[in-house]
Amino acid sequence: MNTTLLNQQIMTDREFERLQTLSFGTSAEASIVIAHEIADLIRDKASKGENAVLGLATGSSPLKVYDELIRLHKEDGLSFKNVITFNLDEYYPMQPDSVHSYVRFMKENLFDHIDIQDKNIHIPDGTVAMENVYSFCQDYEAKIAAAGGLDIQVLGIGRTGHIGFNEPGSTENSRTRIVTLDAVTRIDAAPSFGGLDNVPKRAITMGVKPIMQAGRIIMMAWGSGKAPIVKKMVEGDISMQVPATFLQKHDNVSVYIDEGATENLTRITTPWLVREVEWTEAMIKKAVVWLAYKTGKPVLKLTNKDYLESGLDSVLSTKGSAYDLNIEVFNMLQHTISGWPGGKPNADDTQRPERAEPAKKRVIIFSPHPDDDVISMGGTFQRLVDQGHEVHVAYQTSGNIAVSDDDARRYATFTQSMMKTFEFDSAESRSKLKEITGFLDAKEEGDIDSLAVRQMKGQIRRDESIAACRYTGIPVSNVHFLDLPFYETGKVRKNPVGTADIEIIKNLLTELKPEQIYAAGDLADPHGTHRVCLDAIFAALEELKTEEYMKNCWCWLYRGAWHEWPIDEIEMAVPMSPEQVLKKRKAIFFHESQKDGVVFQGTDDREFWQRAEERNAGTAKLYNQLGLSEYEAMEAFVRYHFI
Template structure:
């Protein structure tokens, strides 16, 4: 019998973070990389090798291509190979998976526009070899068009390689839940969740088309080789269902289990829910029990049994696949160590408690008064994610500075901007105000904001930021706006992080010389800004690492409106009283433009203040369930330690 790797016919030697094992849980070959950039480069290399192999045999290479955020880095690397390594696409024929319907090619949200912007405009592929479903076909001609698309794929020799992403509904292409495994290219009605996910790019769900043309599941499965990309914690749940679940039309991607040459290429975040990562003791009885893994297992065991830490018994450990851990240490000692570990994370002094023994405290006692930077990717992440801790740091006399990394202008709706422009005109009538009003009223759905509108929207966010931090008692002089250049495109699509961005972050760190930095570690942010902003902080601190003040600077990561740290990961938990919970809520309310109907909700219809409050209360509840102190709410942090 062939091993799992021998069954997959690929020349590429993927190097995952952890070895893939064929277990009773996993039904699709998958590899996990430390980050999506590394993984994307490896996938691009496989595509490049396939193209060159076909060229050597004087054959065409037929590629099935995907759109969305997942393959962008793959395309970027292919363009680099073309420019720097002579990779030619002259023998390549491409077929894209899907297109919105109706959709004009020139629309910036069209997949035609996307593919040319990210790939086709930068390589030597013949125009006649590019095939993208036509979003302008209509009426009875659609059926014939779809049949012709299928025929053209077959006449080209079939798909040699199909690149896929995966939606949170489990769709591949636009094959939504309910799609039949034998389906071909056709028109499909988009699932509501799919439209919600697309809403930010269209500046509101009302602008997202309800239909699309998509290759069918049978078409996808006919490809000789399939690689599916999955990035980020937002995809972790659907990846688990697809890789470990039963084949079902309710999760169309599960049909990939039937393909003999399919690999899921994941980053760490996307693989977190897989059994071998989330509960590895259920897969491997011989694993090495590190301190962190032990903590993770004990928290999981408490959740499974409904017990507090100190009430766990030998039987609980043995009955739940943890006999190997119990063989190393008895349950009493394990329980006490874990209880103490969590107890020591709780502190009402996030800046350190002066004149106190800090041996088991999350933060140092000295210096008693610390210089603190709170980096906020958007102009409200500071109060949404750590408003209670922010308030506590100010109350306890630390020199707190908040640094807003981006303007957040694209998150302000035209309706909100129009309201402010009209108010400005009433207060001081001007030609400039009328120009902005006219520009907003006549703006087309697919057009960019003018520089004047973007400036107005940015100033709305600034005004709200000042209001929020003043409410917490912070002086205006300690509020800084970087307006990082990578963000200032006026569209959802951003530039790559550059030295200009990093230098701005370095400058503010050098100016303040902080003892503490707080930064957003919530990489589930659906539009990626958090990750870029965190990368800017990491790179800035790396470049400054020889500076004496950096050696004494601790970096704490908070999470935002989408996810919280797992209890076993938390290294500092700051309790909030009921009064502080209300104070945080009112600070968030100052961001009025983000309060109702904001376009970046993700899959959660609750307002940001509700998400944050319920998340903080849930963190306190989980501590309480484990047998620790009872608080109204808690904010959680993990310390990032540089090598």
Template sequence: MDTAAELRAERLPTTIYADSERASVAVAQQIAELVRQRAAEGRMCVLGLATGSTPTRLYEELVRLHQQQGLSFRNVISFNLDEYYPMAPDSLQSYVRFMREYLFDHLDIESENIHIPDGTVPQEQVVEFCRQYEEQIQQAGGIDLQVLGIGRTGHIGFNEPGSGATSRTRLITLDHITRTDAASDFYGEENVPRRAITMGVGTILEARHIVLLAWGEGKAAVVKRMVEGDPTDSVPATYLQQHPHVQVVLDEAASAELTRVKTPWLVGSPLNWQDAATVRKAVTWLARTLQKPILKLTDEEYNENGLSGLLAESGLAYDINIRVFRQLQRTITGWPGGKPHADDTDRPERAAPFPKRVLIFSPHPDDDVISMGGTLLRLVDQGHDVHVAYQTSGNIAVFDDEAIRFAEFVADYDEAFRLDELPAETLYRRVADFLHQKHPGQVDSEEVQRIKGLIRRGEAKSACRYAGVPAQNAHFLDLPFYETGRVRKKPIGEDDIRLTIDLLQHLQPQQIYAAGDLSDPHGTHRVCLAAIFEAIRRLQAAETAWLSDCRVWLYRGAWQEWDIDQIEMAVPLSPQELARKRRAIFKHQSQKDRPLFPGADQREFWQRAEERNRTTARLYDQLGLPEYEAIEAFVRWKFEVAPAQGSDKSRA
């Protein structure tokens, strides 16, 4: 049940689902009901649609409902929010192409009922085009339901900061952050158009119903500002608070900064103070807020900061402090694979068996050393049988000149050793000619993709060799979902899951590490993790015996770190171990100096990783625990059965 305090904190009706899959299916059902209702009334249903990675699963579900359940879209008129300008409709980054590939080509919607801003209109005609776009919406009877995403600047559509509540469809200059976020789609920020045509905030607010979707940790901060902040044109999404029928739909990750999720005791939410995780979250928050070690917190400070309920149920602050301090203390271990012949009662990882067969899944060819390189080195040093599975080739993240350099090497090698045939020279000429004529954002040829994949593979082998992982223990899965040559990937498929199951069955590890770093803006980590989870669930359903002796640990670090109240295993690194980790990362030379897809953080990955590892260590120190140079953090996944399809945490 929601409290009055929660309602005061949240100014927009907000529903939180366990994940984006459940959320997307629920919204698709809502849209389907509206379409059917309008059809039964003999009326057209007018939908406002968004693009980007957020609504893709929603569109896939609408396509499924059409193809498998007969949902017809013949009575649907659609209006898309925006389009880059200038932009040809057949370009890879075109929203016209996006909508066709994800939705329209798979439905029975009439082509004349599809409306998308035209990125080819001559500039002198843009104003008139925008006026006519508004007129077309009115002639259709207005938008019944508008689907929105939200950008990190708080933009809806392409209404950047400064867009007023009454703004209409227009040409707008894109914010630098928006262009940075779009850089991966265009293979470099320099290729991102500087302008776009977008519906205005005022246009959006005229829709009869609005559903805004947001997924992932990367959206959590701006979601909080939208839902709980004051309306302001510096965060245009806050103007949705003026609309009478808005629904904000989030996954758990995107909801992380909301008051009712992050600090529910501040909004009077009923809490189970017998739950150790809730208590730990509250106490670590209080210590960090007051900048005090846990053992120095007082009864008065608990009472004055919204934690009187915890104090009333659990007794003196002194007792609570010691209990939480010991919980954190027990997360710290220098033996990530378990310490042999030791009492493991209070250790995060069991002592036996020792040594363990360890399988580290790495979504890209460098995530293993970036996110848990120190732990990987420790596992090898302590005698475990360490395997690394590189789930994707990572080929799109290699600069073109690197591919030419390696093609030149092959050609020069061929010439130097005077081989009878010259296939390498032919390969070099084809690669060089293609890259010389390549347009920004163009998909690489098959030869170039293979070369770039081999570059990443060679670097991964070099990092494994440096870390002491035997060559036969490096496994390259090349999951098919990734191999499109484009930033936009295919959905996870049966082949991806089968390859993962086969490797697991072959190795039968006692310990698995996987990337839980879901802030990856390109979504690769999310899909790779889903493949692992689904593979393990199927093995569990088949009552696979070795799983009972296996533990799964999730790491982060490339994009974001676990919150300290979540950490279940903290592996401290000395200055020397941190330096070794850095050298392992440096083996990935194609990602050195400037990665092709840096995301919002322009620093190199080794700099990000070291900063996050040092920050985690500082937090432990500030809470009164031992001081370390750096710490890598992990959370255990406990093979929980997925909740029922309708399960969610919602606010009516």
């Protein structure tokens, strides 16, 4: 694109986007750019004999930025001796040595790995007496001013639109203070605290006013889970109900987002409203589907007038009439629907999503956790088995941290009782069970499970997975537990994907030589287990793609219990009958440890089977609204082209 067209595009985007918004393929790519801007500031200030004053954030958003700053320090000699930092917030009350404190977070993720001076580190004090909080907050802002003000303030955004802990209702002139946390914020923090009841109800936060006084503001938002609030922040009106919108009044703000976080922006959802687009087949499908939902009409009932009144005259001109365009898009949608996810034997597969040959395929279903397979694609799973394909399931992680202590204790007690009843106990077994129950009895909030407890919790999930597979018709010999090392930290935060993780996946692919792969393509959280598991699969496929057996392998991506692919992106939709929906539900029920108030419930209090059924029914309804056949439910997939 030439410079003139690029400038026109940016100006057009600004009609919708009121903040400079920079999108990257991944959060890692964006984080490196941010870290290097911070490093440049530090070096420039050092060359002048000045301090660099940084406002820092916590949470998952800045982690890769901190990782890159640490690398720059260790490998490129970046010194932090001239750096003064002020953190945005801290839970209240909170002891600094607590596993949940932001003091500990900053030490573990940045400060302990660089040469910053302790006297230059400032974090709100979660132990200050309530009667002294007001004066502490005033003093905190005075220290910022005495340091010369913030050169750069790094921010993440909460799903409520908070910056720092300035929740909805915060004013533009709010100062550093103690606040009550929004329910959504506390729910989002619950996994790290081992449950909502353990999350503090209050926090000390830098106010909107001191944040806005920073010379430069860098906002980060990663993953499709942040896409709705990113749209409000970037395109919405300034409002106390979305405090991040106050950033629109700052003259030096950049919003860094990854691909997932762009999903709701106008330039992504309806790019033809922003600029001239190339009317590819995919873009035509996207526009016509959008128009159908906008008008409330099935695709085949759209008229020339509908197109013209909605600014789609240019797409109409590609075919000349709504009649021809509607038929083309209707056929595109129709051809995605298939009751033969492994391909229909002895059939013309020209217009089918999957190949007819080989008629019997070797299939690997990769499941990040030990229940994602049946929750996300249980109906398709069953179809593949019933249609005679050789189906293997590969559980990528143990899922042990998602088993509650109560469940672990219950299984340990049950095992002890069984050993006594059938007189097969041994001194070693008794000792191990005593170790497990003793640890659980003494465990305090924030403690990391012992290895024995993690092993027991992992075994619980293994046995549940085997039971679900057996019900579906998968022999135990086709069930593979990969236990990828990145997951086994015992903590909510996992390690980055490593060579060992990739090698384990490569070894399985090399052993089985599949013709079809299914993988979880859920991008809601770029630091989450699903994304790390997907990255490991992608890396393995990249390394193996030149192998002869991989040239006949297709990879399909499914999504998890919370999100579904947009209709215009779906390339294979597998319909389900009412009976198949019930069978899928029963397969999910075998995962008993994940029922009735699971450890990581999130903001959705429905059980997994309810979320899955409502999502699948919703997909079928959306297809029906477009004029396609009415089905009870549908599971959707997008193909990943790695060759």
